[in-house]
Amino acid sequence: MNPIFPHFLHGGDYNPDQWLDRPDILEEDVRMMRKAHVNAVSIGIFSWSRLEPEEGVFDFGWLDEVIRRLTDNGIQIVLATPSGARPAWMAQKYPEVLRCGPDFQRMHYGDRHNHCPTSPIYREKVRAIDSALAKRYAKHPGVILWHIGNEFGGECRCPLCTKAFRDWLRNKYGTLDALNKRWWTDFWSHRITAWDQIEPPSPKGDQCNPAVKVDWRRFVSSQVRSFIEMERDAVKAYNADLPVTTNLMNRFWDYDYFDLAKAIDVVSWDSYPAWHGEDDLQTAAEFAMNHDLMRSLKRKPFLLIESTPSLVNWKDTNKLKRPGMHMLSSMQAIAHGSQSVMMFQWRKGRGGAEAFHGAVVSHDGRDDTRVFRDVEAVGKALQHMTPVLSEDTQAKACLLFDWENRWAIDFAEMGRRYAMHYFDTCVRYYRPLWEKGVSVDLRDMSEDTDLSGYSFVIAPMLFMQRNGIAEKLRSYVEQGGTLLVTYLSGLVNEDDLTFLGDAPHGLTDVLGLRAEELDTLYPGETNTLLLDNGKRVPLSRYCELPEDVAAQAVGTYGEDFYAGRPCLTVHAYGKGRAWYLAAEPADEEAMRTVMARVTDEIALPHALPDALPQGVIATARGATVFVQNYTKEERSVCLTDQWRDLITGEEKQGSAVLPPYGVWVLQKEA
Numbered sequence: 080m081n082p083i084f085p086h087f088l089h090g091g092d093y094n095p096d097q098w099l100d101r102p103d104i105l106e107e108d109v110r111m112m113r114k115a116h117v118n119a120v121s122i123g124i125f126s127w128s129r130l131e132p133e134e135g136v137f138d139f140g141w142l143d144e145v146i147r148r149l150t151d152n153g154i155q156i157v158l159a160t161p162s163g164a165r166p167a168w169m170a171q172k173y174p175e176v177l178r179c180g181p182d183f184q185r186m187h188y189g190d191r192h193n194h195c196p197t198s199p200i201y202r203e204k205v206r207a208i209d210s211a212l213a214k215r216y217a218k219h220p221g222v223i224l225w226h227i228g229n230e231f232g233g234e235c236r237c238p239l240c241t242k243a244f245r246d247w248l249r250n251k252y253g254t255l256d257a258l259n260k261r262w263w264t265d266f267w268s269h270r271i272t273a274w275d276q277i278e279p280p281s282p283k284g285d286q287c288n289p290a291v292k293v294d295w296r297r298f299v300s301s302q303v304r305s306f307i308e309m310e311r312d313a314v315k316a317y318n319a320d321l322p323v324t325t326n327l328m329n330r331f332w333d334y335d336y337f338d339l340a341k342a343i344d345v346v347s348w349d350s351y352p353a354w355h356g357e358d359d360l361q362t363a364a365e366f367a368m369n370h371d372l373m374r375s376l377k378r379k380p381f382l383l384i385e386s387t388p389s390l391v392n393w394k395d396t397n398k399l400k401r402p403g404m405h406m407l408s409s410m411q412a413i414a415h416g417s418q419s420v421m422m423f424q425w426r427k428g429r430g431g432a433e434a435f436h437g438a439v440v441s442h443d444g445r446d447d448t449r450v451f452r453d454v455e456a457v458g459k460a461l462q463h464m465t466p467v468l469s470e471d472t473q474a475k476a477c478l479l480f481d482w483e484n485r486w487a488i489d490f491a492e493m494g495r496r497y498a499m500h501y502f503d504t505c506v507r508y509y510r511p512l513w514e515k516g517v518s519v520d521l522r523d524m525s526e527d528t529d530l531s532g533y534s535f536v537i538a539p540m541l542f543m544q545r546n547g548i549a550e551k552l553r554s555y556v557e558q559g560g561t562l563l564v565t566y567l568s569g570l571v572n573e574d575d576l577t578f579l580g581d582a583p584h585g586l587t588d589v590l591g592l593r594a595e596e597l598d599t600l601y602p603g604e605t606n607t608l609l610l611d612n613g614k615r616v617p618l619s620r621y622c623e624l625p626e627d628v629a630a631q632a633v634g635t636y637g638e639d640f641y642a643g644r645p646c647l648t649v650h651a652y653g654k655g656r657a658w659y660l661a662a663e664p665a666d667e668e669a670m671r672t673v674m675a676r677v678t679d680e681i682a683l684p685h686a687l688p689d690a691l692p693q694g695v696i697a698t699a700r701g702a703t704v705f706v707q708n709y710t711k712e713e714r715s716v717c718l719t720d721q722w723r724d725l726i727t728g729e730e731k732q733g734s735a736v737l738p739p740y741g742v743w744v745l746q747k748e749a
């Protein structure tokens with residue numbers, strides 16, 4: 080794997096434009112950055128009103144000076160385009176740059192991340208400022224990466240977007256007949272007879288046709304992708320070799336990140352776990368999966384481009400990272416393939432919404448605080464870890480995670496309606512593997528998805544099938560793979576129209592059964608799975624009822640009118656095995672038990688040969704193993720092999736104590 084940069088990036092968002100009247104502070108920043116081993120900062124993310132104070136009048140003087148000061152001191156620049164927020168003069172003169180909400184009403188000027196992605200004027204203004212920035216800085220040796228906009232999100236229902244949606248549909252369907260057929264519009268008399276009868280789905284209009292809603296999501300996603308491509312092309316015109324990123328988010332739903340990632344060179348993301356809550360292991364599992372997702376989007380290294388050194392200010396409860404947690408969570412990102420630890424933000428501002436958001440430097444301006452020392456320690460650790468840069472995660476397990484499937488499930492009028500929890504369900508299947516030190520890739524149903532290298536593929540709730548995924552899964556099993564399919568699978572095609580015939584579509588012979596009915600349990604209600612190894616597993620939410628079962632029943636239902644019927648089955652197909660889990664294990668322990676039974680027979684590589692105590696997780700990145708203690712207690716770990724910790728240089732073998740929230744970055748002694 081080729082590293083993006085020759086060393087780990089350490090730094091974060093820096094907003095010197097808020098301090099232009101304090102040259103003393105700007106000087107002090109550079110001194111403190113060097114002390115904290117900061118080697119890169121993201122600047123200009125929200126600088127538009129300083130860069131173009133009046134329409135067509137650019138002021139780069141202050142930015143020249145900032146870039147000179149930083150790069151003279153060995154600090155590299157991630158240079159942002161300012162499209163994440165616009166100046167007031169622009170909104171006043173061109174209201175079409177502002178978004179229209181779900182009620183089709185135009186928003187007033189304010190906040191950020193709320194432009195119309197279609198507006199030709201906004202695109203023109205963005206292109207102009209991006210070109211001016213690129214003309215001036217794209218060849219600067221200290222500028223290493225473009226940061227396009229900021230956290231793209233949301234959607235717009237203005238007349239321009241509505242028209243663009245209609246054009247997009249016309250391009251997709253060709254004729255109204257085709258659209259009517261595929262949208263199943265004879266239901267409730269919704270036949271469309273002219274393109275301009277179509278509106279974006281909304282609470283004011285159409286909100287019940289899932290196919291329309293999925294198409295709207297696809298349109299919005301592609302509109303934002305084209306916006307990002309427009310920005311990318313504007314800056315690349317001045318230096319095609321300077322890579323481009325945009326910062327992505329956790330649990331993000333609005334756009335298809337697998338698709339969006341095609342518009343950028345490097346994936347980067349903003350990670351803000353709520354540590355020290357009820358279950359840190361659950362938090363860690365969710366964020367581990369997200370790091371893996373980010374690595375999987377382009378199957379390339381990614382950047383952790385934002386994280387907090389201490390706390391955030393926008394959660395309901397904003398808790399400090401306990402001692403050790405900044406190192407531990409930073410190293411978790413590296414363990415899963417990050418090439419950086421970047422933070423939001425370098426210095427707290429004095430006003431605005433984020434004055435009390437955590438930062439490396441607080442209002443006291445000190446460099447001897449706990450937070451500053453924690454940041455310094457991470458910067459120092461990264462300097463010892465350069466050999467890890469070119470190491471790549473080698474995953475033998477794969478989780479199918481698909482945005483279009485997610486939208487289709489979330490819009491499905493069935494089951495636990497509007498509370499299907501696809502993302503959380505995926506985390507639940509991911510967690511037992513992660514706990515055992517098994518590396519996992521995430522793949523979607525894109526045409527180019529290739530499953531042949533994996534030993535184990537899990538496809539939770541594969542409700543929608545697209546791009547011939549059933550065929551892919553069939554040949555994957557045929558050739559010796561192990562597959563796990565669950566309830567709620569193979570029900571609709573890419574148009575969100577149900578398949579006619581037995582479910583899961585195209586997989587009944589592979590699984591050796593068909594799924595006939597889906598029972599949804601009330602909150603608090605349970606059933607039981609009785610496993611062939613004598614274990615009893617509580618079930619909740621969904622219980623599907625298989626019929627014509629030729630597969631081997633590994634577990635059966637314990638209760639209700641379907642007691643005794645198969646619930647967990649395995650079927651030999653070709654050289655491989657296909658598992659089917661008809662119901663949802665009720666809690667984490669239940670999930671662990673089921674996944675242990677399924678994975679028992681698969682030779683999946685584990686990060687460490689040693690058994691680890693509760694709350695300690697090992698993650699491999701190539702030959703480097705990260706051992707992480709997600710508990711607030713010491714944990715004693717027994718290591719068979721002889722290792723060296725890259726952070727401290729200490730040798731580790733036999734029994735050793737991992738402090739609360741401690742982490743080792745281990746490599747074998749040569």
Ligand code: GLA
Binds near residue numbers: 229351423433
């Ligand atoms: C996001 C944004 C930043 C900042 C942080 C605060 O990630 O990109 O500009 O608002 O949140 O946590």
Ligand code: ZN
Binds near residue numbers: 196198
């Ligand atoms: Zn719009």
